[in-house]
Amino acid sequence: xxxxxxxxxxxxxxxxxxxxxxxxxxxxxxxxxxxxxxxxxxxxxxxxxxxxxxxxxxxxxxxxxxxxxxxxxxxxxxxxxxxxxxxxxxxxxxxxxxxxxxxxxxxxxxxxxxxxxxxxxxxxxxxxxxxxxxxxxxxxxxxxxxxxxxxxxxxxxxxxxxxxxxxxxxxxxxxxxxxxxxxxxxxxxxxxxxxxxxxxxxxxxxxxxxxxxxxxxxxxxxxxxxxxxxxxxxxxxxxxxxxxxxxxxxxxxxxxxxxxxxxxxxxxxxxxxxxxxxxxxxxxxxxxxxxxxxxxxxxxxxxxxxxxxxxxxxxxxxxxxxxxxxxxxxxxxxxxxxxxxxxxxxxxxxx
Amino acid sequence: xxxxxxxxxxxxxxxxxxxxxxxxxxxxxxxxxxxxxxxxxxxxxxxxxxxxxxxxxxxxxxxxxxxxxxxxxxxxxxxxxxxxxxxxxxxxxxxxxxxxxxxxxxxxxxxxxxxxxxxxxxxxxxxxxxxxxxxxxxxxxxxxxxxxxxxxxxxxxxxxxxxxxxxxxxxxxxxxxxxxxxxxxxxxxxxxxxxxxxxxxxxxxxxxxxxxxxxxxxxxxxxxxxxxxxxxxxxxxxxxxxxxxxxxxxx
Numbered sequence: 215x216x217x218x219x220x221x222x223x224x225x226x227x228x229x230x231x232x233x234x235x236x237x238x239x240x241x242x243x244x245x246x247x248x249x250x251x252x253x254x255x256x257x258x259x260x261x262x263x264x265x266x267x268x269x270x271x272x273x274x275x276x277x278x279x280x281x282x283x284x285x286x287x288x289x290x291x292x293x294x295x296x297x298x299x300x301x302x303x304x305x306x307x308x309x310x311x312x313x314x315x316x317x318x319x320x321x322x323x324x325x326x327x328x329x330x331x332x333x334x335x336x337x338x339x340x341x342x343x344x345x346x347x348x349x350x351x352x353x354x355x356x357x358x359x360x361x362x363x364x365x366x367x368x369x370x371x372x373x374x375x376x377x378x379x380x381x382x383x384x385x386x387x388x389x390x391x392x393x394x395x396x397x398x399x400x401x402x403x404x405x406x407x408x409x410x411x412x413x414x415x416x417x418x419x420x421x422x423x424x425x426x427x428x429x430x431x432x433x434x435x436x437x438x439x440x441x442x443x444x445x446x447x448x449x450x451x452x453x454x455x456x457x458x459x460x461x462x463x464x465x466x467x468x469x470x471x472x473x474x475x476x477x478x479x480x481x482x483x484x485x486x487x488x489x490x491x492x493x494x495x496x497x498x499x500x501x502x503x504x505x506x507x508x509x510x511x512x513x514x515x516x517x518x519x520x521x522x523x524x525x526x527x528x529x530x531x532x533x534x535x536x537x538x539x540x541x542x543x544x545x546x547x548x549x550x551x552x553x554x555x556x557x558x559x560x561x562x563x564x565x
Numbered sequence: 566x567x568x569x570x571x572x573x574x575x576x577x578x579x580x581x582x583x584x585x586x587x588x589x590x591x592x593x594x595x596x597x598x599x600x601x602x603x604x605x606x607x608x609x610x611x612x613x614x615x616x617x618x619x620x621x622x623x624x625x626x627x628x629x630x631x632x633x634x635x636x637x638x639x640x641x642x643x644x645x646x647x648x649x650x651x652x653x654x655x656x657x658x659x660x661x662x663x664x665x666x667x668x669x670x671x672x673x674x675x676x677x678x679x680x681x682x683x684x685x686x687x688x689x690x691x692x693x694x695x696x697x698x699x700x701x702x703x704x705x706x707x708x709x710x711x712x713x714x715x716x717x718x719x720x721x722x723x724x725x726x727x728x729x730x731x732x733x734x735x736x737x738x739x740x741x742x743x744x745x746x747x748x749x750x751x752x753x754x755x756x757x758x759x760x761x762x763x764x765x766x767x768x769x770x771x772x773x774x775x776x777x778x779x780x781x782x783x784x785x786x787x788x789x790x791x792x793x794x795x796x797x798x799x800x801x802x803x804x805x806x807x808x809x810x811x812x813x814x815x816x
Contacts, residue, residue: 278645279632279635280644303638306634310632421631
């Protein structure tokens with residue numbers, strides 16, 4: 215581990231990807247993550263990697279598809295409207311079972327929206343976005359240090375399951391600066407060997423065919439059932455969450471990413487007012503840590519979901535709590551980040 | 566009595582039976598591409614990208630590593646492959662709906678980057694797999710299921726000439742338009758396909774061969790007439806020839 219360095223969020227994720235062994239990046243500039251694309255254009259040649267600015271997000275995601283099919287670690291980054299454009303490729307990549315890492319630095323929507331931080335891509339990130347029955351492993355970091363660690367993890371998990379992973383950040387994380395400790399550079403020789411399936415030339419073996427396709431519905435159903443078996447394993451093994459002062463909490467705030475970080479302040483403020491508040495912060499947004507959250511429903515009296523959206527993750531909170539306790543919601547949208555004081559005021563109204 | 570094999574199929578074809586309609590030219594072009602891969606001795610390092618459309622199964626017909634790109638995106642997928650594996654040979658096989666409609670941006674930019682890939686472009690002026698709808702290359706006046714009164718310039722614009730458009734780009738190292746409806750054309754086309762691969766192997770840039778082809782099923786005419794129709798209608802609209810050739814002599 216090196217000493218802490220002051221970096222911008224987008225650049226922290228880029229550097230983390232390179233250190234994790236990513237040597238191919240394809241992307242397209244879009245605010246508020248263009249600095250990541252710029253960072254990769256500077257850094258990739260320095261590590262004998264490939265940087266290519268695609269003609270569109272549609273092209274970028276397909277370049278990713280091609281490069282990932284050769285067994286290399288590849289990444290792209292974008293922001294909401296760009297990630298919408300990539301959905302075609304995301305679905306194909308999930309169907310072709312390629313280990314790809316996506317970064318979506320979410321901004322206000324729908325449509326062109328604005329360039330301010332938001333969490334309104336939660337549905338798209340965790341429930342699909344593209345067509346078909348598929349899942350991505352979705353990470354929601356709350357800080358740059360966590361973003362760096364989750365980026366490295368995303369590559370490992372993507373490789374392990376041959377499944378795409380997504381870092382769901384937001385404009386706040388993308389644009390903020392804070393001190394980060396980077397892990398050492400991964401020795402490329404220690405990366406998982408994908409020669410059993412990757413397209414590297416059929417030398418001395420049967421050709422490898424990688425597709426998301428079968429015209430026969432019964433065969434395609436089998437493919438889908440195989441994907442589901444994989445998703446089951448991911449659900450079993452990969453759930454991550456953080457609890458903050460939740461052991462004795464009567465009121466559990468549920469929030470993720472930047473909102474989850476702000477919620478820690480709100481918990482402390484509420485405790486200062488004598489409210490036994492705590493925080494449940496999902497780190498994997500898929501697989502969602504339903505069971506861990508459900509456990510809190512035994513002791514807590516009330517759940518309070520706070521999001522930078524009009525209410526998307528709240529549906530998963532309700533699924534977890536399953537009617538045992540009330541689930542309230544507060545959210546701001548369009549790129550507005552709620553202040554601790556305004557959330558606290560809403561919280562005090564509830565009790 | 567012993568037999569000597571004098572003539573056999575190319576090793577770069579998997580032997581899987583083609584699924585194309587009678588009289589369709591895909592089979593001929595597949596074979597030519599496979600023969601060239603054999604002759605160049607590159608089967609074990611070739612990666613192919615099949616399109617969406619009739620030739621979606623092409624990845625199964627060739628005995629090389631292969632994948633299927635989303636509709637029109639084959640040049641972007643091939644770009645990713647080639648950038649990851651610069652020592653390998655990467656080719657895309659695309660129809661006119663794939664390359665000249667939904668994938669116009671991808672082919673234009675791959676060609677403009679001088680991407681060291683090879684593209685085989687099958688132009689039969691109609692959408693095959695979806696059942697005979699209008700393509701960007703459909704001729705003026707030509708009836709299809711989505712231009713039932715005949716394509717009109719006022720409503721649908723003019724047939725798109727991809728070879729001419731792409732030939733203006735400096736990144737293109739080899740570009741030719743050809744046909745395979747007569748034996749002598751087949752031989753000519755084979756030489757062109759070889760050059761389109763050599764453009765990549767020599768590191769010169771992007772190579773493409775556009776092959777004017779028949780679609781008897783969706784044109785609604787028998788194969789022999791389709792070959793004649795191609796000669797009389799497609800060839801005047803889409804001039805044949807070598808548009809760009811920066812390929813050096815083969816060593």
